[in-house]
Structure formats: C-alpha cells, structure tokens
Amino acid sequence: MDRKMTRVSCKLASRILPLTAAIIALLLPAIAIAETPKAATERDLIRVAIYSHSAENGEGSGPTNLQRFLVAENGFESVVVSPNEIRSGVLNNFDVLVMPGGSASLQAKKLEDAGCEMVKNYVRDGGGYVGICAGSYLASAQYSWSLGIVNAKVWDRSHWARGTGAVSLGLTSTGCDLLKSDKEHLDVYYGQGPLLVPHNDPQLPGYEVLATYRTEIAKKGAPVGAMVGTHAIIRTMYDEGRVICFSPHPEKSGGPNSIMMEGIRWAGSRP
DSSP states (O other): OHHHHHHHHHHHHHHHHHHHHHHHHHHHHHHHHHHSOOOOOGGGSEEEEEEOOHHHHSOOOHHHHHTTTOSGGGTEEEEEEOHHHHHTTGGGGOSEEEEOSSOHHHHHHHHHHHHHHHHHHHHHTTOEEEEETHHHHHHSSSSTTOOOOSSEEETTGGGOOOOEEEEEEEEOHHHHHHTTOSOSEEEEEEESOOOEEEOOOTTSOOOEEEEEESSOOOOTTOOTTSSTTSEEEEEEEETTEEEEEESSBTTSTTSOHHHHHHHHHHHHSOO
16 A cells, blocks of 8 residues: 555656746746845936927027937936926926026016926926026025026126136035035036026025136126125925026036036936
C-alpha cells in the first residue's frame, strides 16, 4: 500500500512541478516590473506655460531662452501661450506660468482686464507664477496695471530705464538652498528690471528675499547707490499659489540658468 501511494505521489509531483514552474515563469516579469522604479512620465513633468504676445506683434524673445532648459530631461514640459489662450482658460492645463521680460504695461494691455483676472485667479487657486524683469513689474502691487500678487513696490521708480549690463547678486542662505546654488555671489545680466522693496498692502503677506543686488547699473541719470541692496529675487504666497520674482535675467544664454530652473521648479511644485 505504501509503495502504491508513493508511486501516485510521484506521478502527481511530476505533473504539478512543471505547472508550478510555468506559473512562476509567467509571474516573474510582473514581479520584476513592480519592483523596478517607475521611469519619468509626462505626468511627472512640471507643466510650464510661457507667456508671449510675439505672435501678435512680432515682439518678445523670452520663450526662446527659457525653452532651452525647460525640457523633459530637466523635469519640465513647456508651451508658449498667448494672451487670448489665457483668457480662454488654458492655464488650467499647467502647473506654473512664466511671465518673461519685455514691457509689463504692454503685457497687461495684451492680457486685458479679463486675462489679468484669469492669471490672478489661477495663482490664487494654487497655480505658480514666475516673473522675470517685466513679469516682476507686472506682479508688483504699485502700478495701475499691476496684478498685485506680491507685496512689493519699485524703488527709484522714476529711473526704471537705468541701463543694462552685468551685475552681481548676493544670495541669502534661503536663496542658496531653494535655488540650489553653491555660490553666494553670482553674476547675471540686468535689463532694467524692478528694484524691489517691501510695499505696505495689508491684504498681502510679506515676501522672503532670496537675493539682493551687490553692484549696480547707474546710467541715463540714475543716481549712484540706489540699486545696491535692493531685492533682486523674492518669493511669496498668493493665497494657495506660489510666486517668485526675478528682477534680472538668469535665463539668458551663458547666465546662471540653474537658479531660474530651480525657481520655476519651486513655483510649479504645488504644496
């Protein structure tokens, strides 16, 4: 009897073992896939909308510089958007809006009241905003056409057209950390951006200084000494949205592109 049961057991084992091996072979690829770290997908990328009205009047070069490094390899997907598209609600498809250099008053004019309100609502509801030069003027709380999303005003406003050239920035400790810079002093191109200082709007929170101007441009009658010490890069919150303003142009070719990239990454990473 024992021998008979042994023979039966052997037959069963001879049938079950190959079947088990086959099942394991089928499951191994799935197990391997589950254990492999997920590769970056389009959903992982920070979706960046870059404002431009150049298609309408032939002006503006900001998007060209930005799109050199706002690529998938660096964790971004960037698209140029027009004022009309913003008025149509396109910002709902993006994590962050970049308002580049140019003319802030013209940007506001092209956006129209409806577009400006769309931008404010977008940031208020959690979207990111990055202002570069003109885009920082636009974000301020001082001009009649300003968005008023950052509690800052422009120092020495009458000499805004003070000239262009290379200047030196002094990064704060927070600036070094957030912008991932191992240098406290950086050279950058200045193109008549706003000299930012605190405003006193009680409806807006204060801002944090990430960098100040160590040197200056004082041409066209601008007073010497007015620019040094003013705020070059600041960040704040506008309700649920993150706002960061760059007075100079780190996005320029040959400039410290990495700090611009990290600023956009911070603004586009919702809490």
